[in-house]
Amino acid sequence: MRLINRNTDYAIKALLHIAGNSSGRFPVSELSDVLKIPHPFLRKILQVLQKEGILLSSKGKGGGFALAIPPKRIYLTDVMKIFQGSLELDHCLYRKELCPDIKTCPLRRKILSLEKRFVQELASITIQSLLDDKP
Amino acid sequence: MRLINRNTDYAIKALLHIAGNSSGRFPVSELSDVLKIPHPFLRKILQVLQKEGILLSSKGKGGGFALAIPPKRIYLTDVMKIFQGSLELDHCLYRKELCPDIKTCPLRRKILSLEKRFVQELASITIQSLLDDKP
DNA sequence: GTTAAATGATACGTTTCGAGTATCAAATTG
DNA sequence: CAATTTGATACTCGAAACGTATCATTTAAC
Numbered sequence A, B: 001m002r003l004i005n006r007n008t009d010y011a012i013k014a015l016l017h018i019a020g021n022s023s024g025r026f027p028v029s030e031l032s033d034v035l036k037i038p039h040p041f042l043r044k045i046l047q048v049l050q051k052e053g054i055l056l057s058s059k060g061k062g063g064g065f066a067l068a069i070p071p072k073r074i075y076l077t078d079v080m081k082i083f084q085g086s087l088e089l090d091h092c093l094y095r096k097e098l099c100p101d102i103k104t105c106p107l108r109r110k111i112l113s114l115e116k117r118f119v120q121e122l123a124s125i126t127i128q129s130l131l132d133d134k135p
Numbered sequence C: 001g002t003t004a005a006a007t008g009a010t011a012c013g014t015t016t017c018g019a020g021t022a023t024c025a026a027a028t029t030g
Numbered sequence D: 001c002a003a004t005t006t007g008a009t010a011c012t013c014g015a016a017a018c019g020t021a022t023c024a025t026t027t028a029a030c
Helices: A006-020 A028-035 A039-051 A076-084 A106-122 A127-132 B006-020 B028-035 B039-051 B076-084 B106-122 B127-132
Strands: A055-058 A064-067 B055-058 B064-067
Touching (some): A006 A064, A006 A076, A006 B106, A028 A039, A028 A064, A039 A055, A076 A106, A106 B106, A106 B127, A127 B106, B006 B039, B006 B064, B006 B076, B006 B127, B028 B039, B028 B064, B039 B064, B039 B076, B076 B106
Antiparallel strands (some): A055 A064, B055 B064
């Protein structure tokens, strides 16, 4: 069972690095060096974060990425939604169509109620709370 | 985020049908008709459940599958483990190797603690509890 | 005993998705 | 202008999910 995919993982690592070192702009080259993430892959990820309003970017020499909003307002669940789509645990798909038992399925009902609580807990995690939690 | 895969889903549906209708043996043909699951696919799934000691099987005319153990001892998490492997939410893999930050990663720490509780809740679900929960 | 209906075992195919690469264009600084 | 940076986007590659096909074996009913 996979909660966090590679994109989200890398995005969080990068955001933590940026948020934890207030040196203004971070070019992808620096981040990919420090974090050991392939440069072009990380670049694509950061571009997405920029489009989503989480990072600011500037081109040209001396350019790079910086946070667009404070770390306490960047939620793990936001990043997950961006890179992994809905947080719904189960889509109840049945060969590309909705499962016919969707109304009566007891498994679905149970899972949905667990899910609700789980996502609520996830939703409390922010870049700031992760930083605070560092050893 | 995918909690339950197709195999597990089909397995649970089949187990619920068998447990909910105490008519002895259920051939795959009947189950695949009722549950609208492709016959050969369901068959493979049931064979696995048999090997794992959850179902009994008998060959020949009049044969089919039956529960090997009572519904209240068949756990959702058992079925999930059979068809989806470990329930660990995150493996912290990094190009086939363990992530180098595994000891310091704050994301990992947070997730692990949430995971523990979540899996505990999952572990309370059995075929019997699902049956009891039906409308 | 023959036949039909069932499972056992296992190999194969197909589609989807995650992960990562490649490339050209545009902007900025010095 | 040259170097360095991001913007946009198309592509590749491999693994996993999902499902099919087939031959062998067992058993009940007639």
